Amino acid sequence: MHQNLLEEVETYFTGNTVSQTSVVVGESEEGVRKALGKITPLVLSSFMGRAERPGGPEVLWTLTHEAAESGVLPNLLTADTLHRRSDLMRALLGEAYGATVARIATATAIKPSSVETLLAIVAQAVLHRLAGYAALHDMNPEELFSFLKSQRSQVLEAMLPGSSVSPFQAEPDAARPARPQEVASTKLEPSAGTWAPVGGGHTYSAPTAAPVEVPVPPASRWAWVLALVLLGAGVEYLVMRNQSGTGRVSPAALGLTSAVAAPVENNAAGSKLSAESILPTAPGGHYDAALDTYIYDPGRPVTLTMIDGTSQTVGVNSTENRLYTFLASPTLQVDPVNRTKGWINFDRVNFDARKATLTDESRQQLRNVASILKSFPNAHVKIGGYTDSTGHWMANMKLSEERANAAMSELVAMGIGVGRLEAKGYGGKYGVASNATPLGRSLNRRISIRVTQK
Structure with missing residues (x-):
């Protein structure tokens, strides 16, 4: 029954989907891949943290079933889906949401608005995959929670500085469609970062990205990208749902407004630590x-x-x-x-x-x-x-x-x-x-x- 959820989410983001997503958010494919590699373990760890709070398994259960219901086409093709996932991530990350978005944007050289869109897309993909897994194995809320907890080591390893476990790797050029347009990368301020004393040592603060005014992509542009991401997942869920006979679960109070803040940044190039x-x-x-x-x-x-x-x-x-x-x-x-x-x-x-x-x-x-x-x-x-x-x-x-x-x-x-x-x-x-x-x-x-x- 054991599966690697990080690898499962990777199957949603094929080379073609990454390419199309990069066009929609106005970023390079490399930047989108890097961001996905950071965002996916962040989203998983955020869900783990919420699920471990009182009533957490029921909250997770409700979220996954909601994602499954909205993830079946054509209901997926609405701006409301991503807006709700964006609100969900804001609630999970709390006051650290802005800092988290800024850190990922700086580390991957993409716009903060692009990070926010990718956070919402990945949140929907993760919840949809969890829903499919629960349906396939006829799980109850506690069993689904146990499965999510079993992913802890893989998620933590993906967050390690220098980790090489991120599944979002570039494909050969021949396997990727041509880029319709060139997109300028985020500019960094001339400063190379600052050192500040902490205890007997020092910590480093990375340079901040220069603010760039970017129009928000119209809902009609990124809705079909989310459809590409979850098209296969929607079909898969329908098959597994029919196999398991899982019925609809009535919504429960989600209680997300006071969730633990969850900023992230695990940026370091190199191979796996020894x-x-x-x-x-x-x-x-x-x-x-x-x-x-x-x-x-x-x-x-x-x-x-x-x-x-x-x-x-x-x-x-x-x-x-x-x-x-x-x-x-x-x-x-x-x-x-x-x-x-x-x-x-x-x-x-x-x-x-x-x-x-x-x-x-x-x-x-x-x-x-x-x-x-x-x-x-x-x-x-x-x-x-x-x-x-x-x-x-x-x-x-x-x-x-x-x-x-x-x-x-x-x-x-x-x-x-x-x-x-x-x-x-x-x-x-x-x-x-x-x-x-x-x-x-x-x-x-x-x-x-x-x-x-x-």
């Missing part, structure tokens, strides 16, 4: 003698997208990126035997000297980690505290324990269940550098995190 890229052998950075602290180099900026749609821009070497990648990658598993493996150092969590008091800047990274853990509700982690070897070993053990507990308590205060967390202090044991130099001692004073259950 274990080596997640866990580098040596930290980059420098020792700050004035602060007596090691300042880690966060690396090039990447943007991580949580399952609820919220996003955070961090460095590729950051704790957040390494933790997120470990949790989201099916090939990376917890070692049940060697418990010294899998530790990830916090690179921006620091304490007052010889105290267990977190610095104000440290809470930003802990907030990021809490957000990641909320995206993986089955994950359990252990916090480890370490000191250098100066002073009495017993005092160091006590201090490291207090610091580990302080970090854990902060995560609990941020909404992570205490049953998912544990903390332990190791004192001066397991040093990563020599204690003979200030540099080495600064590296040994650290807080680390290890996933104990995925």
